[in-house]
Amino acid sequence: MEFSLLKLILVAGLTALTALLSYYGRAVFHDGIRPIMPEFIEGRMKRPELASISFGLSVGFIASVGIAFTLSTKLLNPWLLFLPTDILGVFASRAWLAALLGGAWGIAVVSGLTAVQSVFGVFPIDFIGALGELSSPVLAGFALFPILAITYQFGWKKGAFSGVVVLLVRQLIEQGWILPKDFKLLPEAGELFVGTLLLVMFALIRDRGRDSSEMGEERSLFEERTQRIRKGLPLFAVTGALIAVIANLGYFAGSEVSIFTLQKAYSASDLSQEQALIQQAALADFLRGIGFIPLIVTTALTTGVYGVVGLTFIFPIAYLSPNPFIAAIGGALMITLEILLLSKVGKVLEKFPSLREASDSIRTAITNIMEIALLLGSVLAVLKMGQFTGFSIFVALYAINEALGRPVIRLAASPLAAILTGLILNILYLLQLFTPAAG
Template sequence: MEMTLIILIGAVAAVLANMNIAVFNDGLRPIVSEHVEGRMTRRDLAFTAFAMSFGLVIGFGIPFTLSASIILVHSILLGTDIIGLLTPKNKWGTPLAAVIGGAYGAGLLIGLEGFVKLFDYLPLNFLEAMGAVGTPVVVTFMAFPALAVAMQFSVKKGVITFIVSALIRQLAVWLNESGVLTISGTTVTLNQEGMALITGMIFLLVFAMKEKAEEGSSIDLAAVFSDKVAKIRKNVVFFMIIGGLIAAATNLWIMAGDPISLNLLAEGKATDAGIAAAARALGFIPLVASTAIATGVYSPVGFTLIFVVGFFSPNVWVALIGGVIIIFIEVMLLSSIARFLDKYPGVRNSGENIRSAMTKLLEVALLIGGANAANAIAPGFGFFFIAGFYLLNEAAGRPIVRIAVGPVGAIAVGIIANILVALGIMNIPQ
């Protein structure tokens, strides 16, 4: 079932990209629209897609996938964007995109399993140490709403949000340790990071909804781009299919939608991963809705709520049906969401700030996690390598995105350490 799901996801996603219906890379949607409207050739579109997505697949998707042994959705869907747009949009090009997309998905899953087994044959098995990459992410994720508030409203409000979130977290810790909360004699354990996260998101939403559009300044996005909305609705069946497949794959713990929920899932915390995915989805609704309405090109994962469905569903079949339903509802509500975003520009603007805050937090957390993992693999040398790698990457103009420096650096240290152990230059850490 796992292999079937991944093959189908790869095939359907590649077809959606090939037919200019949906692409995963947010920055590609306006460019695909340029091609659809005749202002860009297919060749230029293909090269642009490759340039925008290939580096993210290699430098972002694959390292996270390997570090947790769970497929980060970016690994497969950024790849299918490239595959779909590189193949011609005709009677033989579209089926070819499906075949290559399916094979690419299968290759990811097979390669992942084979890669995990390969570690047992290495002089120094550093797979377990790689788990340290995501450890800081789980703890620090609760701080992103406070950062988003500071970026959008004021540092003062951000500090207040952070302090209250931290207090709520410690209150949850105290309640868990004291065993005060009980239901029918059973002690209830609260997730302290989850409680802090919810608190921060409440502050963010309250501040955002206080910003209303000035009279006469609102533009009805749904009315202006009604033909684009109609095009997306016409293709809703395709979105329902891939939405159900991805939700099912998430339920089986073989896929996650972002590094935070991926690391939580790797620790067996599916509920916490679902909460993190829900918080992330809130930030993506304004972006996906706005770009979809303006371009007529949707995202194969919609507002990313299908991952939340996958995490919280009791079994794979409920997840499959839930994914189908939720993405259908999303598409049907596009016009209403656009009008809501016009009414509350603070909510619309918060989407960009939420994503920026998450990115900044991940850059710091994953750098710390990568350094810890690298140092566990090669004590002393690990810290030295990550620090030098980060600084040289900055000096070179960031050929590797900051968010990937920690995981990529840790993998590099693992490879170097194995070479040194094989040469007898380094002892295996105890």
Template sequence: MDFNTVLDYVLVALMGAVGSILANRGIAVFNDGLRPIMPEYFEGKIDRKELAATSFAVSFGLVIGMGIPVSIGTTVLLAHSILLTDDIIGTWTPDTKWGSAIAGGIGAIYGVALMLGLSSIVKLFNAMPVNFMPALSLLGTPILLAFAAFPALAVASQHGAKKGIITMGVTFVTWLVVSKFAIWKLANGTTIQLDPTGMALLVAMIMMIFFAAQVKSTGDSNTQLVNVFAERVSRIKHNWIWLSLMGGIITVAASQLFFAVGVLPQQLLVKGDVNGAIFATVARAIGFVPLVFSTAIVTGVYATAGTTLIFAIGMLLKGQPILAFVAGFAWMWIEVQALNVTAKGLDRFPGIRDMGEHIRTALSDTIAIALLIGSAMACSKMAGNVGYFWVIGWWLLNRKLKKPLVDLAVGPIAAIALGVLLNLLRVVGLF
């Protein structure tokens, strides 16, 4: 193995170990849905078994349904495949010093096993009679453009359908105008064109923030929140060294271009569009700042990857692991120290503070429908029109289950299952 390959394995082991320790000690978790549950455990309202069960319930479906399936067949791991599992490992191990050590060990083993396992799965698929890996590459195709629609959905959710429709219309017009007119030919014959999708997303994000900023404050609720939960903010600051260490590790992984925080940045990295991935990551991070900071203040538990801007920092410093570690370490420290100041500043614009939850829901809905369409395209490539029947059928049946998979998971799992089924049918001569 060359140096970069060895470094990649070391990084996933460290992310697995440190991330699991953070969750075990209640310092940070990656799943936004788990973070509000942590104070219930700190205050004795739920026990360790209930915390572990909750962690498993809110994270496992995303790991097996989105994190791992979306990562299979690519050179870029989705953060969910490692960091959500860290949450599970950390909460399932005892809340003791030995428990932290056990969590770190299991997390490190899992990280390496994930890398080895994905490589083995890819080799296995390539050796099958029906190689459906090329079809799986279609899973993320709709996401690249559909992602630009999420700000309109967030605006509609927060400010009403009328403003959402206006945002959608402006987004579409931006895409058309940039596609047709943002093309320049230089004297040497080189053609430069702005990315229509990226510009459409940028305009949509600006409109989303503009509408949110119009909501005026009616009091000092967020400042009071900081005062009431000062002890919890202090708890996060007390653990800055652990958070900064994790920030440095994740930033190095991002600088190696094999680790992405979201499906859109991951798909862009797979296509070699590093600049596009950086922009998509920054756009995502901006939207999640209010959510991450407000939940941290209330719970005393930070996000494993912070506001996720460290992923963009890492990509900007690609191929420079030492500098990336220092930058990520420092940036995470800045985020932690800025909790009080940022929270008080957000009080002036409560609409922006409240925007985080709407963005989270809009992102989830947008990616879910895009993955469903991408899965249908993949299945159609594998088996013709019957592929649509397969994906739509399982999507609808999933809703009738007592414990349905999250919407994000259904399409990718159905596509992989169809690929395996087709190979079995080929063996018995039915396909």
């Protein structure tokens, strides 16, 4: 994670804005905090109490997912930047203080983690480089999440059928049988597209003939709370623009499903491979965004509090934009359009209950697939660092976390255990208790 003044300014400006959105109660990043915000907005909860709850809900994710993913990939992520600004925004008693604290956090992250990366770079055993192995299983594994989602929602028969179709498509793409030779498409991208298409098709077939006319009396409340979000449109537009710019510049990844793919893309030596991987990351974040639409839209309509990254479609726009200027325009327009269409999206979700239900299956499938992929990737990383000595240390750390009831969630436990394994191996090396294999 290289230091640059531009990165420092952009990230500090972004975290200042997200802290302001939290201060005004317009948006937060943490899905668990959003339903609590109306208690504060409507005067039933004081700032210190809300800040305390926000800290309790977020600190584990900041320390595990946020830090572990950034150390593993050298890319900033939303958990590291936006969970702290959720806390700082509701903690601050004045708007200027929220902006100041948020900006200071951005500066601390960029300068502090750059220093940490530099220190780790002089260690005798290069465990940061070995962490690049995390990305390979993630690339291959994530493409299979639609099969798991179909199995959860529609049963094993449709899941097995989808698995056969998706894997067949993969092999046809890999062998170059269904696409022109000059058309670059990763097999995993084809798997993702076909699997998601099957999931949507099964959902629409189930919804045929259903009558779903609910929530009529609640629409006036939804409209009132949507209007509250719309009042923050200028802040949202600038925030969306800044998010898109730092993602386009290669400083930031939007989610757990794209961060390792982007890391591999930015380290690729071949331009065509880099572009293919960036397209894969954009598709992954786009499909993940689809899975989160019902959750984000429903909580926004019922609470009057939006997400600081909106429906997350800013990220695919940012990755695919030809330059930061276009990315800024696209990011600002995307989040503005989302907010203006919130009520209409809510009405569409009412008409297609199976699509609503599919979002739960998608989120569960993504989480489970990512846990498995990151576990396998972490095993490859620790084997590269320290062969079976590294593997033994890693297994011990991972098992302790499981035995303690998972104080670190599984999604972050594997990369964090891999980082700690690297540190322990370096200590053992300095104590002359470990010698890495030659070559």
